[in-house]
Amino acid sequence: MATIYEVSALAGVSLSSVSRVLNDHEHVSKKTKEKVVAAMNELNYRPNTIARSLASNRSNSVGVLVSELHGPFFGAMLSSIELELRNAGKHAVITAGHSDEKSEINGLDFLIDRKCDALILLVDAISDDYLIKLSKGNTPFVILNRNISEISDHCFYLDNELGGYLAAKYLIEQGHKEIAYISGPLTKQDSTERLTGHKKALAEANIPFKESLLYEGDYLTKSGRDGINFLIKHKTTFTAVACSNDEMASGAMRGARDHKWLIPEQCSFIGFDNAFFTEYLYPQLTTINFPINDMAKMSTQWILKNVYKQKELDITNMFIPELIERQSVKKN
Structure with missing residues (x-):
């Protein structure tokens, strides 16, 4: 050798x-x-x-801590990060915290102990205070899908409230007034912000928000199916369902078909994320685009610029959602 x-x-x-x-x-x-x-x-x-x-004094590796590894959302995010780092001659070290505070902290400690030069974090359970304290340490990091005002320049996030608002507003514009809502876990910032936006659109149209039309899911396909079954079992009346992500929307659509409902003739559906599979559902799913690839790429470029001094570029921290209109919403 x-x-x-x-x-x-x-x-x-x-x-x-x-x-x-x-x-x-x-x-x-x-x-x-x-x-x-x-x-x-x-x-x-x-x-x-x-x-x-x-x-x-560099490991040329960046630690990536995410809440989960499964699903199209995290797959797209991790792929964008890994590609951007690889093109810059760096490597990703990836671990998951499973939305549990102890597991997320253990994941952080693991990545720091591995001497990662910087961290990219998408965490749910670790508190703002913990992350603010961490920012005073020696390992630089960025946060995805979350905004903490004290360290906002390290945060890359979507205007989730606007996304929830756009989804409900679109349904209302198509003549829907009885709108069910299947949320993600309401302990998560993005879930609560999307629901806030949903309620805002209803209020603007003088449509009362009904707790009986709310089902709290967990962002997984099965909870979308469980949600539609719950709503039907409790004999709530609705003509449309807004879902806090596309996986739950696909599960809810499957549940509606189990009850022989026609989509969108008997019930309309709108999702959130614009996951790759939404174009392959039948009918194709109307949804809100979450530019997670762009967000992941931008957060990685922040590290390349501020840690490795490789990039000179303008940094965008907040991303704007867009309505993607397809065939799953009936127009009245």
Whole structure:
């Protein structure tokens, strides 16, 4: 196995020059870099990543802590982060906290102990106070899908209230007045904000919000099906259902078909996220677009800019939802 000394000798440059090339040091001439790279290729030299980390005080890895690993939302997010990091020569270390405070804190400790240079967090159970305190530590981080005013420049989030408002407003514009709502867990910030937006649209149209038309789900497909069954069992009257994410909307649509309901003729449905599968449902699901790929990419670029000094770009922290109109809503 070739050594850095052999690379130095073959390239005709000093050991320190080879080290600067390996660590992407900015004060290296193009000619020197070309010599070192050519020597490395000829010798089939692979740099020792541990040694490089010790020399540069960087692990070249970014820790990613998410609440869950399953589902299209998290898959799209993780794919965007990993691709952006890989293109920059960095690596992602991924773990899940399963929306449990102890598990999320353990995940944080694991990533920090692994000497990750920075962290990307999508956490539900860890308190704002804990994250504010963490921001005073030595490991920089960003937060997805959550806004904490004290550290808002580290937060990348959607205007969830506007999203909930747009969904309900669209249903109302199509003539619906009896609108059921299947929410995500109301302990989560995004769920409560979407429900707030839903209620705002109803209030503007002088439509009273009925607790009997609310079912609290868990963002999973089965809870959407359970929600529609609950609403039907309790003989509530509604012509449309707004769901806090697309997975629950797909489950609710399946539940409606179990009862032989026609969609959208007998009941309309609108989701939230614009997951890839919404175009393959029948009918195709009207939904609210959550640009999670763009948000994940932007948060990663924040790290590349502020931690690795690789990027010079304008940072956008808040993202705006958009209505995606398809065929699952009956127009009156």
